Amino acid sequence: MTSRRAFLGGAGAVAAAAVALPGTAAARPELFFGPHQAGITTPQQGSMQFAVFDATAENREDLIGLMRAWTLAAARLTAGLPADHLGTADAAPPGDSGEAIGLDPARLTLTFGFGPELFLLQGKDRFGIAAERPAALVDLPLFPGDQLETGKTGGAIAVQACADDPQVAFHAVRQLARIGAGAVSLKWTKAGFCAAPRTKGTPRNLMGFKDGTMNPDTADARAMADYVWAGKEGPAWMEGGSYLVARQIRIALQHWDQMRLGFQEQVFGRHKYSGAPLGKTDEFAPLDLDATDAEGDPLIPATAHARLGAPALNGGAQILRRSYSYSDGADFVAERWPPWRQAIEYDAGLMFMAYQKDPRSGFIRIFETMSRLDALNQFTTHVGSGIFACPPGATPGGWLGQGLLG
C-alpha cells in the first residue's frame, strides 16, 4: 500500500506530487529541472552532505545509465518523494532506505559535478570523453601549506546535497550511492551546517566572523554570467554550468579562542561583530585598501584576509562562496602553527565551497596569493580538495550530463 501510494512513476509526475504534499507551513521544494543546476545560486540551506565518488563503470553506456538513474532519483528526492519503490516484504531490497519518510523536502537540492578523473584516469579514457575536458577544469596546483589527505582529495563525480534538515541531505546521498552501486563507489563524504541568522543577514563561520559578505549578488544576472556561469568560452556541454572548488579546511579553534579580539580583527581586516571593514561600521561598506592609520600604516593590514581576497587585488576575480562549517568530533593533532602545540582538538572547520565561471581566474587566482600571505593561515589547514565541472541543469525527459555523454 505505502509503496504504491509513494511511487508515482517517472519525472513527469514529480512536479504534481510536490504540490500534493500534505499541507504545512514548510517551504516549497526547490525545483530540480532548469537551465542551471539548483544548489548554486539557491539561497543557502542549513545543512550539507557533500560526497565524492570514484567511477567504477567500465564503459560509456554504464556511465550514461548512472546519470539517467541519478537524474530521475534526484528529481524525485528533491520533490520529497522516496527515491524509488519502498518495497514489499519478499521483493528486492527497498528502493529507499526510509529515514526521510514523513519529513519535509526541506528545500533539498542535489548538484552534480565531474572531476578530472572522470575524463582521464591513469592515462585511460574509459568513457571516450577525454577530448571534451574543459580547459577550465584544471588540476589544482599544490598550494603552500596544503596538507591534503588522499582520502579527502580528488574523485570522479561529486554530489552536493543541501537541505534545511541534515537527515534529508544525508538520506539523499545515501540513495544515490545505493543506486550507483556498480558504476560508482563512495570515496569520501562530509556533513556540514550553516546557521541561518535570526534576522536576515550573512551567516557566521566557526571563527565567529561573517562569511560571504563579498559574494556577488545571485539576483544580478550580469554578475552571475560574469563570475559564476560558464559561457561560450568553453565546450558547449558546459554552457550554463559552473565549476566547483571544494576544500576541507581544518581550523584550530582552541588556538583561535585564545586570541584577543583586536588581533582577530587584524587577521580578518574586518570588525568581528558588525562585519564592517576595519574603521567602518557598515558590513557592506567598500574596502578602502589605501586607508592608513595615525602612524601611516595600512588600516587594513597587508596580510589581512579581506585585503588578500579583494577583487581589486585579484584582477577583479570573484567567486560565489557557499561554505558550510563542519564538526567531526575531536582527535589528536599537531597544529600547523605554532608547531609545538599538540593536543586533542576539535576536528572542525569549514567545508569551503566556491562556484565560479573559471577556476583559473577565480579560486586559483585568489588563493595563490592568500596561501602565501594570509594571516589566517596560522589557524587553518587545507586537508581535502576537489575540483568539479558542474554541467547545466537538465530538462524534464533529459538527464544531467547529456550534453557531454549523450
Add this chain to the structure above:
Amino acid sequence: MTSRRAFLGGAGAVAAAAVALPGTAAARPELFFGPHQAGITTPQQGSMQFAVFDATAENREDLIGLMRAWTLAAARLTAGLPADHLGTADAAPPGDSGEAIGLDPARLTLTFGFGPELFLLQGKDRFGIAAERPAALVDLPLFPGDQLETGKTGGAIAVQACADDPQVAFHAVRQLARIGAGAVSLKWTKAGFCAAPRTKGTPRNLMGFKDGTMNPDTADARAMADYVWAGKEGPAWMEGGSYLVARQIRIALQHWDQMRLGFQEQVFGRHKYSGAPLGKTDEFAPLDLDATDAEGDPLIPATAHARLGAPALNGGAQILRRSYSYSDGADFVAERWPPWRQAIEYDAGLMFMAYQKDPRSGFIRIFETMSRLDALNQFTTHVGSGIFACPPGATPGGWLGQGLLG
C-alpha cells in the same frame, strides 16, 4: 559597546534577558534552572553535540570553581546570551567565540553528568568524593560484540548540548570547553541529528525504522519517578537526577540497504513504515509476544529487537531513550558481520542516549540479553561508551553538583 550591551551580569538577569530577545516566531528558550536538569524529559531537539571531558583539576576547590563557572555560563547560553563578555580589542580574548551571535537560542539545553573517573582515577580520590559514588554508577560490563575505542569511552564529565540548530549546540560545548581550561580537557565529542517528522510522531533512525516508540511517557510523573529520576534509594545528592548511558553505535548502512523489507522487519519485530508490531497496524499497539503464525512459530521472532527490549522480558525495565543519528563521513572498515565485507563505508550510525533511574535495572538489564541475541547485532557495532551520574538541576544562585561538592 556590543560587549556592554550583551553582558547583563549574573544568573539573576538571565530570565529577563531571555524574554527581551528580539521578537520572532522562534520557540521559547528552555529553562535552565529547576528541580531536574533540562535535556532529559525536554522534547527532543533536532541536533546534539555530546562532549566528554577528562578532569585535570588537582583539587576540590578547582572542581567547584569549574561547576560554578559552568552553571553560570550554561544559564546564559541556554537563554541565548553570549557565555561572557564579548571582549574589547586590547583586553583578554573574547568571552564568547561569536558564531551564535544573531542566532535563536533554538531550545538549547545543557545536561551535565559525572563519570566513575571523577570519583576515583587510578586509585586516587582527588576530590574527596570517592565515598559519595552512587552504587548505581557502576562500571559498565564489557558486552559481547563490544569493539570499544579508548578515545570514545569513559571520561570524567559529560555535557549533552541539544538544540534545534547544530551551530548553537556546537557553540555551547565550545564555550564550556574554553571556560573549563585548566580544570578539564576535551576527551571526545560527537555531533548528532534527529529529524522531526513533519507531522507529530516518532522520529526514524538511519535504518529507516521509528526509534523511541516504547519510551515511557515523559508527561507521566509516576513513570518518570519509576524509571528516570533517581530517588531516595541512593545518595541524597543524586535525588532528582538521572543516570545516562551513552553508546556510539556504528551501523553498516550499505549492508542494511541490501536486505529485503521482510527481513528488515523480522530483525526489528516491527513493520517498517507504520512502526506497528508485526501483524498489527498501529505503532502503539502492545507487543503480543505469544502470538504465533500459521506454522506455530512466534510472530515476533525470538531474536527480534523489539522482543528482546520489551519490558515483559526484562523484569519490567524501561529506559528513556533520546538518541541521535550521526554521520562522520566515510572510512575503510571491516564489518562485524559478515566478516569478509570490507570497503569504504559510512562512518555513521546512532549515538544512543538513554536516561534511567538505575542502569543496573535499566540499560544493563536490557542489553545483557540483547547483546547476545539481537538479530540487529549483525549490522551494529558499539564503538564508544560512557556512563554518567547527572545530578538534579540547580536553583538560581546555586550551581550544578553543589549537593556533591558544596
